[in-house]
Amino acid sequence: MRGPAKYLKQGAAFLAALIALCLLAGGCSASAAAPSAGFAGFSIEQVYVNVPELDVFVTAQDENGQPLDPAMVQAAGVELYLGEEKIPTGNIALASEPICYILVLDNSTAVQPEDFRVFRAALRNLVKSKGERDQIMLYTTAGGPARLLAATDDASAALRALEEVEQTPGTVDVAALVETVYTDVHNDYQSLAPRKCLYLCTDAVQMMANPALLAGLSGNAVDRLNMAVTAFAITQEDGALSALAGLTGGRVVTADRRDMPAEMRSHWQALGQVLECKTEVDLDAYGERLDTLTVAVPGLGSAVQDETSVYMGHRLTRPAVEKAVLTGRDTLTLTFNQAVSNADSARRFVLSSDDVWGWRPAIRSVVLSGDGMTATLTLQPLYNGRYNLRLREVASRLTPANISDNTAVTTFTVTGSPPDSLFYWQRFRVPVLVLGALLLALAGRSLWQRRRDRAAEQQAEAEHLLDAADETADTLPARWLTLYVRTRRSVAETRWTGRVRGSLIVGTDPAQCDLCIEDHRARPQHCILWVEADRVLVQALEGAIVHVGDQRIGDAHVLQNNDVIKLGRTTMRVVL
The missing domain is CATH 2.60.40 (Immunoglobulin-like)
Incomplete structure (x- = not known):
């Protein structure tokens, strides 16, 4: 069995040599225009x-x-x-932009198990040493190219995906691989890191036995990917494969099993230059x-x-909310159109009801997923109705300068949560509190006014008492008189007591009256009460309107106990 295998290997090498001649012809024409000195x-x-x-x-x-x-x-x-x-x-x-590593692992059974383990260990080291924002995509080739892992910056997920790869029969189809990767990159362009590189891991036997692989790596098939493409092949000896590797523009890197991990490490470290x-x-x-x-x-x-x-x-495309799902009444899960970086704070969201009240439920906490694609908001319980959600300067994880449109609105509807007393309190609490404060202010002002009026009455009463003390010096008739005064603005009667000597003038002018009232319908000197023997009389002044009971008086009128005098909007009940 060694004889046919030997001839098969020689035939593959001969076919690879023919490809090398074709590539050499193209490479010679390309080398004719070498860069100038300093830019080798x-x-x-x-x-x-x-x-x-x-x-x-x-x-x-x-x-x-x-x-x-x-x-x-x-x-x-x-x-x-x-x-x-x-x-x-x-x-x-x-x-300094993050890198999306597109890792293609040849998992066919034609690859020696030792080589397969070397590649898997080298890729694990790459995943562990990648940057925080760098992404990993994982493909296998046996049985046709298959994506095992979509782009993610979660190193743990990438390591788990690598561990699950097993060897199966199949070969590497470069054209199909390029088409699959191109389609995936094109469809997920917004969510992929700006820089991208593809690493294909295989061995020398596979590459020598598959001339189409070399032709694809050196031709236009991989050029359409618009990224750095490198095929790593493990070989035990330098020969035709090493010569072909040079003609692919550095896209094929060969090394033995012992040196391959270091060779791969040097390539991904070179990306930093x-x-x-x-x-x-x-x-x-x-x-x-x-x-x-x-x-x-x-x-x-x-x-x-x-x-x-x-x-x-x-x-x-600016960061935006693609979907909003409410769980219960207080948990809102948002799905973004791309990975975001700073949407882990309540101040990045503005939530309000879509009604005349414009109620803004409080956002109590925000949890951003590890991949930056979803955020879970814990809210104040919501009620039936439509709600508007706006983002406030939420930045893309891949391009921090890409900020959300603060005017864009995502609308969702809540059902099954009818209004209750808390619902109305949340909407009417502001006007209720304002009205309550206004009523308290009015009640305080009324109380202050009543106390001021009472103090004035007590002062006037004291002055009358002092004036009445010197009876020997006064020959006018005098007697004690009690009046219960009520204005339209007052709630209760105000008592006025004093010793009246001769007469008592009632009106709004404190300079001309003995008893001053606050009534804009009363005159400065409205009426006069005077003492005559054992009688007390009242008379209107200067044509003012005065009622005693329901009767309007013109001339002097003798007052009886508990008679009510009406002048303007003020009443005075006389107690003799």
């Missing part, structure tokens, strides 16, 4: 477009293969062209089309440039 390696790694945002990730290395300083690259005069239009370059710096040109394009650039993006350094010659095709059909 200069190429576009990826273009991230999400109109108006546009990020270009490039690699720039010197003759020794060392990364160039961003300041040196910017000083060289980098220019960007979208089609024929020159666009601003923006600042050039080391790329990529430069980024972050800029913006006009909103008019958005459209369902492919444009050519060119990065050039004219000052160093026309050879120092690279170009790629970019799809302009992606437009920046």
Whole structure:
């Protein structure tokens, strides 16, 4: 059985050599235009477009293969062209955007179990060492490409998915793999990290026996992915595979089983040396089309440039609520259209009833999920009706500058919770409290007024008593008189008692009257009461209207005990 296997391996090597000759012909023409000195390696790694945002990730290395300083690259005069239009370059710096690692693990039984375990262990190390915002996607190849894990920054979920991968029969279909990854990236573009790279893990036997794999890696099949693509192959000897690896533009990396983990680690660490040109394009650039993006350094010659095709059909979508589900009366679960970063505070949400009251239920707590796609709000219990929810400057996790539209409204309806006493209190408490405060103020003012009037009456009564003390000096008739005064504004009668000598003038002018009343319908001097022998008489002054009981009086009228005198809106009950 060793003889046929040997010939099969030789045939595969011969076929791979033919592919190498074809690739070599293309590689020679490409090498004719080598970059100028100082930029030995200069190429576009990826273009991230999400109109108006546009990020270009490039690699720039010197003759020794060392990364160039961003300041040196910017000083060289980098220019960007979208089609024929020159666009601003923006600042050039080391790329700091999160990375989406698209891991493709060849799990076919043709891969030796030891090689499979080496790759799985290396990928576990990658997951453990990734950045906090970096994402992982996981695919397998046996039996056709299959996505086992959608993009997530949850390292625990990625490690569990890796552990569940088992070897099954099958081969690597590059065209189908590219189509699957392209479709997934296109559909989930808004939720994926701006930078993306694809790592394919296989072995030398698979690659030598599958010339279409090498052809796909070196051709246009993977170019449409618009990302860095690297195939890692474990081999025990250097030979034709190593030569072919060089002709794929560095997309194939070979190493033995012992050195492969370190080789893979050096590649993902090298991603930290990529430069980024972050800029913006006009909103008019958005459209369902492919444009050519060119990065050039004219000052160093026309050879120092690279170009790629970019799809302009992606437009920046602001964070928004796609769905709101109420559980019970006080738990609201929100699903966002993309991962968000700062929606873990109640101040990021504005909730109000969609009625004339505009009631705002209190948001007691907010819990944001680990992937940033959902938030659970604990609320004050809600009642039947429609409610409006607005976001307040909620930022995308992938692009913090992408802020939610604060005017966008998500509406949901609550049923099964009829109004109760608390419902009405929550809506009417403000006017009720205002009205209560007003009534208290009026009652306090009335009490203060009554106390002031009583103090004035007591002072006047004391003055009368003092005046009556000196009876020897006064020859006028005098007697004690008690009047119970009630105005329209007063609730109860006010008692006035004094010793009347001669006469008592009643009116509104305190300077001209002995007894002053507050009544805008009474005159300054309205009536006079005087003592004559053992009688007390009353008479209107200057045509004023005075009633005793129900009878209007004109001339002097003799008062009887408990007679009621009416003047304006004031009554005085006389007690003799």
